[in-house]
Amino acid sequence: MSVKHGLLALLERGPMYGYQLRAAFDSATGGTWPLNIGQVYTTLARLERDDLVAALPENEGQRPYEITAHGRDELKKWFTTPVQRGDRPRDEVAIKLALAITTPGVDVAKVVMTQRTSTMRTLQEYTRLKAQPGDLPWLLVLDAMIFQAEAELRWLDHCEASLVRYEPQAVPVPADVEVPR
């Protein structure tokens, strides 16, 4: 997801100025994705350049923005298009573990355990937040983070079990790399 689509969705509720947008974004994501006001204004400037939002006349020193018809089309397209797995950032934990296994001298079991303890702690905190009352949109965002953390923990358990049976093989050096003598 981009901040761009987040702001368009918020403006669909009605015109807002920068600080209102930032507050609404914070509230929708439960503060898990803090935006600074600079990001909000930079994004608004780009949205205005692309005719997705329009600036309204200033009111008491604040300039509200509204979504345009073109912006509404873009928003509709965003809501009806699935997010592709490939669009998301690479999983650093998976890459780190793969490299740990093939790097001499690394205690892989310890890498797994350290990650698991950290992810478990995060899951405990999400759960504590969930125990408090909240609106459905925020609770669903929280649930998404809870399920992702749980999935990572299950995968780490799987890694640990696989490592017990693992017999390392010599890692081949790519053929076209010349090793200096």
Add this chain to the structure above:
Amino acid sequence: MTVLEVRDVHRVHGTGATSVTALDGISLTVGAGELVAVMGPSGSGKSTLLNLAGGLDSPTRGQVLVDGTSLQSLSRKQLAAWRRKRIGYVFQDLNLIASLTAAENVALPLDLDGVRGSRRQAEEALTEVGLDGYADRFPDEMSGGQQQRVAVARALIGERRLVLADEPTGALDSRTGEAVLRLLRSKVDDGAAAVLVTHDARHAAWADRVVFLRDGVVADVSERDQPEELLSTP
């Protein structure tokens, strides 16, 4: 204030060449108002630890203290009475007595000690777990989730200081399972100490501390941070 203290406990099943070490020197303390989850693969010693904590099994070496009293120092009869008064259990297989109503099942530990007003306390405990009006139903007239809540009410009734739960959400759907954990959490927030054995990370996450067992020893412990710190992380 410490309610449960497990001191360097070993538990070996069998003797000689065929002996199996289930616990190999575990120490753990659980205070009032604290929920500790125990996780680990099958055979890591989770259930053995819970059985020792509840006096259902004895350590080969080491000590288990509940409210400062060593369970090994009690006679079998004293231990049974001690367990009834102070320790509540919730197991995956609910152990409800089919010929008793929900209220009779819940009141049973109090009745065995001749406590007066047990019926009223049982009804209060059932209300606490959201089963108001179910007091006179038999287990087979209730859903799995409702039966599990009866088991939780039985574990929480009276002045129980220590609650031990072994996969208490085992057969339940995720919503009902979560309701059981909320109950356990709220009992703990009211001052009880609890140990929860589970293989489910989402359930363990309700705990203040998560202990990972591997081959009968504590491999790692996860304690939660303050949520403010978590949310301020960019």
